[in-house]
Amino acid sequence: xxxxxxxxxxxxxxxxxxxxxxxxxxxxxxxxxxxxxxxxxxxxxxxxxxxxxxxxxxxxxxxxxxxxxxxxxxxxxxxxxxxxxxxxxxxxxxxxxxxxxxxxxxxxxxxxxxxxxxxxxxxxxxxxxxxxxxxxxxxxxxxxxxxxxxxxxxxxxxxxxxxxxxxxxxxxxxxxxxxxxxxxxxxxxxxxxxxxxxxxxxxxxxxxxxxxxxxxxxxxxxxxxxxxxxxxxxxxxxxxxxxxxxxxxxxxxxxxxxxxxxxxxxxxxxxxxxxxxxxxxxxxx
Amino acid sequence: xxxxxxxxxxxxxxxxxxxxxxxxxxxxxxxxxxxxxxxxxxxxxxxxxxxxxxxxxxxxxxxxxxxxxxxxxxxxxxxxxxxxxxxxxxxxxxxxxxxxxxxxxxxxxxxxxxxxxxxxxxxxxxxxxxxxxxxxxxxxxxxxxxxxxxxxxxxxxxxxxxxxxxxxxxxxxxxxxxxxxxxxxxxxxxxxxxxxxxxxxxxxxxxxxxxxxxxxxxxxxxxxxxxxxx
Numbered sequence: 001x002x003x004x005x006x007x008x009x010x011x012x013x014x015x016x017x018x019x020x021x022x023x024x025x026x027x028x029x030x031x032x033x034x035x036x037x038x039x040x041x042x043x044x045x046x047x048x049x050x051x052x053x054x055x056x057x058x059x060x061x062x063x064x065x066x067x068x069x070x071x072x073x074x075x076x077x078x079x080x081x082x083x084x085x086x087x088x089x090x091x092x093x094x095x096x097x098x099x100x101x102x103x104x105x106x107x108x109x110x111x112x113x114x115x116x117x118x119x120x121x122x123x124x125x126x127x128x129x130x131x132x133x134x135x136x137x138x139x140x141x142x143x144x145x146x147x148x149x150x151x152x153x154x155x156x157x158x159x160x161x162x163x164x165x166x167x168x169x170x171x172x173x174x175x176x177x178x179x180x181x182x183x184x185x186x187x188x189x190x191x192x193x194x195x196x197x198x199x200x201x202x203x204x205x206x207x208x209x210x211x212x213x214x215x216x217x218x219x220x221x222x223x224x225x226x227x228x229x230x231x232x233x234x235x236x237x238x239x240x241x242x243x244x245x246x247x248x249x250x251x252x253x254x255x256x257x258x259x260x261x262x263x264x265x266x267x268x269x270x271x272x273x274x275x276x277x278x279x280x281x282x283x284x285x
Numbered sequence: 286x287x288x289x290x291x292x293x294x295x296x297x298x299x300x301x302x303x304x305x306x307x308x309x310x311x312x313x314x315x316x317x318x319x320x321x322x323x324x325x326x327x328x329x330x331x332x333x334x335x336x337x338x339x340x341x342x343x344x345x346x347x348x349x350x351x352x353x354x355x356x357x358x359x360x361x362x363x364x365x366x367x368x369x370x371x372x373x374x375x376x377x378x379x380x381x382x383x384x385x386x387x388x389x390x391x392x393x394x395x396x397x398x399x400x401x402x403x404x405x406x407x408x409x410x411x412x413x414x415x416x417x418x419x420x421x422x423x424x425x426x427x428x429x430x431x432x433x434x435x436x437x438x439x440x441x442x443x444x445x446x447x448x449x450x451x452x453x454x455x456x457x458x459x460x461x462x463x464x465x466x467x468x469x470x471x472x473x474x475x476x477x478x479x480x481x482x483x484x485x486x487x488x489x490x491x492x493x494x495x496x497x498x499x500x501x502x503x504x505x506x507x508x509x510x511x512x513x514x515x
Contacts, residue, residue: 003389014377203373206333207434208363209390210356 007217008224011197018196019225022189026229027236029182030266034237036178040171041258042251047164054129054160056122056137056152064118064146072144073120081128081137086121090114117148130164131157186229186269190222191277218278219271226270230263237262286311286473287332287442292341294327294497301327302497304341308504309475309490311441314468316484317477319494325477328494329446332475333365334358346441363391366435366443366472370450372427374419380406380430381415387434405433409463425456432463442473449480457483 012019060069069087076085088096093116097104122137134157138150194201204214241253254262287309294302302324309315317325330336331343334350343350348361374383384402393401406412409429419427428448435443445464449457461483468474478484484491493501 002395199373200375203375203386204390205359206362206367206373207387207390208359208361208365208438210359213390213392 004216004220008220011193011217011221012224015193015196018193022193023225023228023232025189026186026225026266026270027232029185030230030233030262030269031236033175033178033182034233034262035240036175037258037262038237038241038251038254040167040175041254043167043171045252047160047167048126050160051126051129051164054124054134054152054157056124056134056141056150058120058122058141058144058147059117059149059151060119060146061148062117068146069118069120072146075144076120076122076141079137079140081124081133083123083125086123088119088121090116090118093118120147129157129160131161183269183273186226187273187276190225190270190273193221194218194274194277215275215278218274222270222274223267224270226273227263227267229270230266233266234259234263286313286346287475288342288344289328289331290342290344292331292338292343294324294331294336295339300497302331302338302494305494305497305499306341307492307499307502309442309473312468312471312473313490314465314474314487315476315490315492317475317492317494318479318481318484319500320479323494324497325479325494326446327497329367329444329475329477332444333362333367363438364441366432366438366440368428368431368435368443368445368448370447372419372424372431372451374427374430374434376419379416379418380411380422380433383419383430384434384437387437391438401437402433405436406430408436408467409433423456424452425459428452428456428460429463432460432467436467436472440472442475443467445474445476445478447478448476449478449483461487 073085073087076082091114094114097116120141122141124133124137128134128137134152138152141147141150201214238253241251244251253259289305289307292302292305293300305324305328317328319325327336331338331350332345334343334345334348334353338350345361346364348357353361375386378386381402384405385398388398388401403412403415406415409432411426411429411433414422414426419430422430428451432443432448443464448464449460452460457480464474464476465487491501491503492499
């Protein structure tokens with residue numbers, strides 16, 4: 001192993017320009033991919049916050065007893081899609097209406113009788129915040145005796161679904177395209193490094209080096225270059241993010257896990273790129 | 286130790302060797318001669334298994350070309366020393382590092398590498414230039430480094446493909462003398478060359494190839510003489 005590390009360090013020292021060039025190339029191709037990743041992450045988070053508002057509201061009949069409501073609540077809570085159920089009494093509803101709809105304050109003030117019904121506000125778990133599941137839950141709520149009517153803004157949820165599908169499809173296609181470009185560029189860069197040392201590989205084979213022995217320094221070199229490129233691209237992404245955050249709008253950055261995964265992906269690309277290049281080269285020398 | 290038995294090697298362009306048989310015993314000095322394109326380099330490639338024969342069998346130090354597994358090829362090559370006309374040194378390493386390289390790839394222990402490298406560099410007369418790079422050395426000196434690299438693994442046979450082809454008269458004499466000294470210390474030498482003056486100057490086993498076939502083999506000639514003798 002000692003020798004492998006030494007040969008790898010030597011490879012960087014002997015061809016510093018080429019090494020720097022490959023690290024930069026890897027960094028920039030990952031940077032493009034990373035920028036796209038940032039856009040995707042932010043869109044997903046915005047959609048996520050919007051989706052949090054997906055709520056199914058079951059309006060209760062005035063005759064509903066508090067025992068019946070308690071039983072219904074625990075039933076509803078047991079639905080697999082449901083995150084939480086909140087009982088909003090008539091008085092709560094009135095207070096909320098006064099608070100949230102100030103322009104109608106007069107109406108609510110004037111009437112001595114409260115026109116608003118009590119309701120059960122049902123919030124869904126994140127993975128079920130779409131039109132199909134909202135409709136499903138609404139259907140079940142409607143079947144309950146104490147429920148008068150159910151609303152969940154079906155048009156709005158359907159539009160959210162649509163938006164989410166488009167964002168997902170675009171993300172997948174464009175992301176795959178960017179990833180492919182990054183893989184090709186990185187593969188070519190590493191292949192250049194391997195070709196540059198073709199004479200060395202040929203001599204190693206002549207003096208009886210095993211394929212594994214020849215491969216190891218190249219693999220380590222590819223891994224190190226990939227990791228360095230990944231770290232550099234992360235810095236570039238952070239720079240771009242900071243600029244956008246300062247001058248344009250508030251955005252979110254990758255989580256630590258996502259950032260580490262990105263750098264790791266760089267290393268993996270370097271490793272696989274080297275494996276493929278050197279594999280092909282070993283058979284032609 | 287090296288034995289060609291009815292070896293034919295065909296390339297898409299045509300046959301390079303046709304039904305070639307000859308034998309180089311242990312410790313022998315053998316010339317492989319013939320014009321360019323006669324098949325000398327192909328014969329050497331078959332010995333270090335850069336190529337496989339189309340038919341026939343090449344046996345080298347207990348390995349058979351027809352039976353050897355690909356993973357055993359490196360083990361075979363460690364028993365051979367190979368020297369080329371164009372030296373094939375790594376330009377970015379010193380003479381010493383070039384020689385040490387051949388030991389490192391075999392996984393030799395670091396502590397043994399230094400002394401062994403200096404021993405062979407001394408043997409080829411380059412101990413004083415161990416820290417020089419190939420570009421700082423003359424052609425003859427570069428070939429000595431290549432020979433030192435070939436010797437450092439204590440090979441059973443040294444294969445030399447036109448080792449003096451790029452050298453002037455004086456350097457040629459020096460390298461040839463070195464190869465003879467190496468042979469005198471027990472290592473077999475198989476030298477491919479088209480330098481007839483060199484061949485004539487030294488009484489050794491001679492195999493001559495012509496258009497991919499053995500045109501003359503001094504060993505068979507001697508054998509025939511013995512058979513003819515009463």
